[in-house]
Amino acid sequence: MAVTIKDVAKIANVAPSTVSRVIANSPRISERTKEKVREAMKELGYHPNFNARSLANKSTKTLGLIMPNSATKTFQNPFFPEVIRGISTKAHQLEYGLYLSTGQSDDEIFEEVQDMVQGKRVDGIILLYSKVNDKVMNYLYNEKFPFSVIGRPYDVEMKEITYVNNDNFKAAKTVTEYLLLLGHERIAFIGGNLETVVTLDHMEGYKKALTNAGIEPKKEYVVFHEELQEGGQEAVIDLMSLSERPTALIVADDIMTFGVMRMLSEMEVRVPDDISIISFNNVMISELSSPPMTTVDINIFSLGYEAANCLIEKILNPETKPKHVIIPHKMIKRQTCQRIVKRLTKQ
Amino acid sequence: MAVTIKDVAKIANVAPSTVSRVIANSPRISERTKEKVREAMKELGYHPNFNARSLANKSTKTLGLIMPNSATKTFQNPFFPEVIRGISTKAHQLEYGLYLSTGQSDDEIFEEVQDMVQGKRVDGIILLYSKVNDKVMNYLYNEKFPFSVIGRPYDVEMKEITYVNNDNFKAAKTVTEYLLLLGHERIAFIGGNLETVVTLDHMEGYKKALTNAGIEPKKEYVVFHEELQEGGQEAVIDLMSLSERPTALIVADDIMTFGVMRMLSEMEVRVPDDISIISFNNVMISELSSPPMTTVDINIFSLGYEAANCLIEKILNPETKPKHVIIPHKMIKRQTCQRIVKRLTKQ
DNA sequence: TTGAAAGCGCTAACAC
DNA sequence: GTGTTAGCGCTTTCAA
Numbered sequence: 095m096a097v098t099i100k101d102v103a104k105i106a107n108v109a110p111s112t113v114s115r116v117i118a119n120s121p122r123i124s125e126r127t128k129e130k131v132r133e134a135m136k137e138l139g140y141h142p143n144f145n146a147r148s149l150a151n152k153s154t155k156t157l158g159l160i161m162p163n164s165a166t167k168t169f170q171n172p173f174f175p176e177v178i179r180g181i182s183t184k185a186h187q188l189e190y191g192l193y194l195s196t197g198q199s200d201d202e203i204f205e206e207v208q209d210m211v212q213g214k215r216v217d218g219i220i221l222l223y224s225k226v227n228d229k230v231m232n233y234l235y236n237e238k239f240p241f242s243v244i245g246r247p248y249d250v251e252m253k254e255i256t257y258v259n260n261d262n263f264k265a266a267k268t269v270t271e272y273l274l275l276l277g278h279e280r281i282a283f284i285g286g287n288l289e290t291v292v293t294l295d296h297m298e299g300y301k302k303a304l305t306n307a308g309i310e311p312k313k314e315y316v317v318f319h320e321e322l323q324e325g326g327q328e329a330v331i332d333l334m335s336l337s338e339r340p341t342a343l344i345v346a347d348d349i350m351t352f353g354v355m356r357m358l359s360e361m362e363v364r365v366p367d368d369i370s371i372i373s374f375n376n377v378m379i380s381e382l383s384s385p386p387m388t389t390v391d392i393n394i395f396s397l398g399y400e401a402a403n404c405l406i407e408k409i410l411n412p413e414t415k416p417k418h419v420i421i422p423h424k425m426i427k428r429q430t431c432q433r434i435v436k437r438l439t440k441q
Numbered sequence: 442m443a444v445t446i447k448d449v450a451k452i453a454n455v456a457p458s459t460v461s462r463v464i465a466n467s468p469r470i471s472e473r474t475k476e477k478v479r480e481a482m483k484e485l486g487y488h489p490n491f492n493a494r495s496l497a498n499k500s501t502k503t504l505g506l507i508m509p510n511s512a513t514k515t516f517q518n519p520f521f522p523e524v525i526r527g528i529s530t531k532a533h534q535l536e537y538g539l540y541l542s543t544g545q546s547d548d549e550i551f552e553e554v555q556d557m558v559q560g561k562r563v564d565g566i567i568l569l570y571s572k573v574n575d576k577v578m579n580y581l582y583n584e585k586f587p588f589s590v591i592g593r594p595y596d597v598e599m600k601e602i603t604y605v606n607n608d609n610f611k612a613a614k615t616v617t618e619y620l621l622l623l624g625h626e627r628i629a630f631i632g633g634n635l636e637t638v639v640t641l642d643h644m645e646g647y648k649k650a651l652t653n654a655g656i657e658p659k660k661e662y663v664v665f666h667e668e669l670q671e672g673g674q675e676a677v678i679d680l681m682s683l684s685e686r687p688t689a690l691i692v693a694d695d696i697m698t699f700g701v702m703r704m705l706s707e708m709e710v711r712v713p714d715d716i717s718i719i720s721f722n723n724v725m726i727s728e729l730s731s732p733p734m735t736t737v738d739i740n741i742f743s744l745g746y747e748a749a750n751c752l753i754e755k756i757l758n759p760e761t762k763p764k765h766v767i768i769p770h771k772m773i774k775r776q777t778c779q780r781i782v783k784r785l786t787k788q
Numbered sequence: 789t790t791g792a793a794a795g796c797g798c799t800a801a802c803a804c
Numbered sequence: 805g806t807g808t809t810a811g812c813g814c815t816t817t818c819a820a
Contacts, residue, residue, distance in 0.1 A: 096559060098797055109807045114799055122805060141559030145501070146797030148492040149812045170522050170725045178541075179516055186543035191562070193503075193540055194525075196533035202785070212443060212488030214813095230719075323729055352729035358729045378517045382670055382699035384706045384731050445813055456791045461815055469789060493813030494797045561797095 097138045106134035108168055117142060148214070156191035157181070157405060158216035160207060160230065163199050164222040168287075171322060171349055172377040173394055177244060178224060180398025188406055189312075203418040204229050207274070211239050218405045220244065224257070225289045231255070240412070244397050248291050256408060258419040260392045260402040262292050262374075265423045266299030266344065269372050269390060272425070273342045274307050277434035278370060282315040282340035284329040284354065286322075286347055293318065296374070315340055327355025334361060341434055345373035348380040351387055355430075366432035376426055385429035396421045444485045453481035464489060495561070503538035504528070504752060505563035507554060507577060509570040510546050518669060518696055519724040520741055524569060524591060527745025537564075537751050537752060551576050558586050565752045567591065571604070572636045578602070587759070589752040591744050595638045605747040605766040607739045609721075610637050612770045613646030613691065616719050616737060619772070620689045621654050624781035625717060629662040629687035631676040631701065633669075633694055640665070643693055643721070662687055666697070671698025679692075681708060688781055692720035695727040698734055700779075713779035722771055732776035743768045 099117075103110045108127060115123050116131040134140075148154045159181065162168045178192075185192055193216050207230050210216050219234060224245030234241045235255060242255040267306035273281050283300045285293045301311045317332050319325025326345065330353075333340055345351045350371040355365060363369055365385060371382075376391035400419045408414045446464075450457040454641055455474060463478040481487075481706050495501045506528065509515045525539075532539055541562050544550035547654045554577050566581060571592030571613075581588045582602060590604040620628050629646045632640045651776050664679050666672025673692065680687055692698045698720040702712060712732060720727075723738035747766045755761045 096561070096797095100797080110797090111799075111808080112806060120805095123542060124805060125480060139559070142558055143496070143797050144556075144560040144562045145492045145495040146812090147799080149490070149496055149814090150797080150799040152812075159541075164776055167725065169526055169793095170519055172517055172519050172522075175517050175519075175521055182541070182543040183545070188551070190543075191540060192543055195508075196529040196537075196539055198530070198533065202533070202820080209491075212486070213491040214443070214489045228719065240661075257812085298795085323725060326729075348580060349726060352726055356729045356731060358735070378514065378670060379699055379726065382673075382696075382703045386703065403669070427637070443813095447813080457813090458792080458815075459790060465815085471789060474789080490813050492797090494815080496798090497813080497815040499796075571797085614807095 096143070097140050098143070099140075101138055102134045102140050102383075103137065106131045128384050131178040137370045144181060152214065154215060154217050156193050156216050157185055157190060157402065158193045158195065158207070158210045158219040160195045160203060160219060160221050160223075161413070162225075163197060163203055163322065166322060167323075168223075170377060171347070173347075175396035176220065176377065176394040177401075180395040180400075181220060181402040182398075183395075184399045184402035184406070186358060187198075190402075190406060200229070207233065210242065211237060212275060212342075218242070218409045220401050220405055224248070224291045225287070225288075225293070226291060240405060240408045242401045242408070244401050245291050246418075248294070253418075254272075254416045255416070256404050256416045256418070258397050258404060258421060260421050262295035262396070263299040263302070265390050265392070267303045268299075269344055269374075269425065270300045270303035270423045273344070273370060273372065273431065274303065274322075276370065278342040278344075279309060279339045280315070280338060281344060282317070282333050284326065284333075284343060284345045284350065285318040287320045287324070288318045290300070293346060296344075322347060322349045323353045325400065326350035327357040330354050330357040336365065340369070340432075342370040343372070347390055348373050348375045348387065351380075351389070352383060355383055366430050367435075370432050370434075371430040372425075379406070380426075381428065383430075388428045388431045389426050391424045391426050393421045393423065442530070443490070444487050445490070446487075449481045449487050450483055451479065452485065453466070453478045477502070477521075478563045478587065484596075492647060494680075495524065499561065501538075501564050501565050502536060503540050504532055504749065505540045505542065505554070505566040507566060507568050507570075508540045509572075510544060510550055514668060514670075515570075518694070519726065520694075520722060521569065523741040524745035527742040527747075527756070528567060528749040529745075530742075531746045531749035531753070537749075537753060543656045547576070549659060551580070554580065563754045567748050567752055570636075571638045573638060573641070574636075587752060587755045589748045591748050592638050595641070600765075601763050603751050603763045603765070604630065605744050605751065605768060606721070607744070607768050607770045609642035610646040610649075611694060612721065612739070614642040614645075616691055616721075616772065617647050617650035618654075619721065620671045620691070620717060620778065621650065621656075623717065623778060625689040627685060627687040628689045628719060629775060630681050630688060631673065631692045631697065632663070633672070633682075633697070634667045635665050638649060643691075643765060669694060669696045670700045670709045674698035674704040675706070677701050677704040681705075681710065687716070689717040689778075690719070692718060695720050695722045695724050695736055698727075698736070699730060702730055704753050708772075712779050714782075717779050717781075718777040719772075727773075730777075735778045736773050738771045738773050740768045740770065 177211045197206045218240035226248040245258045246257045373389045377388045544553045565587035568590045573595040593604045593606045721737045723736045
């Protein structure tokens with residue numbers, strides 16, 4: 095049997111409650127007894143039992159992380175390790191642990207979240223994705239359970255939710271404007287999952303920039319694909335089959351861009367000579383594409399770090415008003431965008 | 442206050458212990474009362490309290506995952522999401538939860554592991570890395586705490602440890618032989634962290650194949666770099682500065698290969714015409730390099746899945762003998778290897 | 789087949 | 805400052 099608080103108490107010649115107070119570093123305990131108790135703890139190699147503590151405390155000091163359902167390969171995006179690294183860093187500073195969801199389907203995940211919440215397994219929850227009409231988010235909201243979202247809630251009345259996001263609308267708009275300035279007019283947009291809020295925001299920004307420039311967004315120039323790698327490749331096929339090929343591509347995700355570039359090179363379409371590309375995220379490997387891709391750095395680490403920060407704040411002080419943190423983004427110009435060269439364009 | 446077993450008991454008109462038995466689905470309870478109790482549970486929206494349960498039970502139904510210290514960027518390797526997906530899948534099947542380490546340094550991680558173990562926060566632990574002389578592994582071993590390792594222990598006397606690994610020696614040997622057969626003789630090896638067991642195994646396999654072929658392994662042809670991206674790039678600089686440039690490269694990790702290829706293309710060294718490359722892992726994006734890389738698929742998902750499997754087995758039955766699972770690997774030929782073309786080689 | 793009661797290891801209210 | 809004691813919500817003997 096493991097060593098308990100009682101064992102320590104006996105050795106140190108004090109009451110169990112005193113030991114408990116020493117653990118909590120209560121100021122009402124004399125330095126002398128603290129010393130005595132700490133010695134006893136060290137001597138016995140005492141470590142507090144988490145479950146007992148949580149039970150008595152009603153606090154687990156752990157955060158639940160909810161991933162998108164891992165049945166899809168979404169999870170393989172290097173985006174996730176990086177957000178988690180951000181979350182982990184903050185959590186670790188404040189001595190919180192991390193508990194991971196394992197559900198494969200939306201229903202399973204919902205079940206899991208319920209268990210976590212009602213079973214008091216975690217003190218708060220971070221949603222690592224944000225999609226429209228999310229059952230989990232609604233549940234958490236109704237239960238008034240502390241949580242924060244990476245991305246943003248889609249439904250307007252939900253402004254009472256704490257979230258950490260980029261200004262994805264603006265980012266997409268800027269990026270489109272940039273291509274416009276480079277002389278491109280036939281700009282296509284390759285988006286991810288249409289149920290994802292970020293995709294929607296990107297698309298809005300893209301369209302806004304076009305209409306501002308007096309260009310009517312064309313339906314054929316907007317395609318969506320769920321799967322990251324194959325998606326990028328299929329999108330290219332769709333787009334390159336058009337009679338009027340786009341001269342520039344805005345791609346929702348760097349990994350997708352790898353697929354896009356792969357397929358393009360197979361078709362012997364040169365980047366950026368024949369077509370310009372710009373994408374989002376700036377994950378670690380982005381700079382390693384050939385040529386290195388121009389992309390928008392969304393500061394993934396900070397997204398995670400802040401999400402953890404806001405959440406813990408809310409846990410510690412339930413009165414905290416909902417916060418909306420916008421992490422700044424930054425265009426990273428590398429080598430996949432080029433001023434358009436006018437040549438045998440039919441018209 | 443949340444709904445407890447007592448509330449359910451009251452509504453169902455039974456004793457709390459009966460409710461507990463229904464939860465455990467004890468065969469000694471009549472179907473009639475089971476029904477009654479289940480109805481009451483549903484009516485109240487009852488979910489058992491994890492901490493109370495773990496405390497009474499001495500079982501948490503959760504596995505601890507220990508990552509390499511995330512201070513380094515190691516963690517960004519898409520390898521990790523994929524192992525975790527494997528672990529997660531198995532864990533989920535058997536209704537285990539996942540608890541993540543957050544430590545940034547080796548010392549912090551060691552502390553954390555101690556807390557997890559002694560604090561009964563998890564029932565078992567999976568080490569997601571394996572390095573030489575690992576303090577954590579030694580601790581776990583001495584405590585006789587259930588754990589499994591992805592990779593393998595380095596010290597021989599530790600054959601009593603359960604691990605899931607590839608035959609990395611063989612893989613590296615085969616790969617080297619393959620290049621030899623393609624006519625290459627100046628084959629370089631770009632390894633990762635030298636404290637990592639897999640790196641060591643790779644190197645042994647590489648050397649073995651060379652000496653078997655009567656080629657003396659050259660010191661200058663073996664370089665190591667910790668950082669994945671920059672590492673690959675620096676390695677290329679080192680190697681390409683040699684008076685006798687290698688004609689083929691064996692790279693420890695696909696992500697590193699991206700860096701390698703990037704730098705090569707900057708130097709206008711063509712792959713595979715001027716130099717062949719083969720690497721390890723076959724992570725998701727590997728097929729998206731330009732040209733797509735030849736690599737060894739190590740079945741990352743299975744590594745995780747089996748590690749979880751073995752661990753849970755051991756938790757459920759502590760008498761289980763240590764297991765050593767070898768996950769098969771498979772060379773995926775794509776477009777970065779070519780038969781060598783003899784030309785103005787100085788000699 | 790079910791109930792009563794003790795106890796898992798810790799915290800916190802209340803005493804002194 | 806420190807001890808006593810009553811739980812936290814569940815499981816598990818032991819009785820019936």
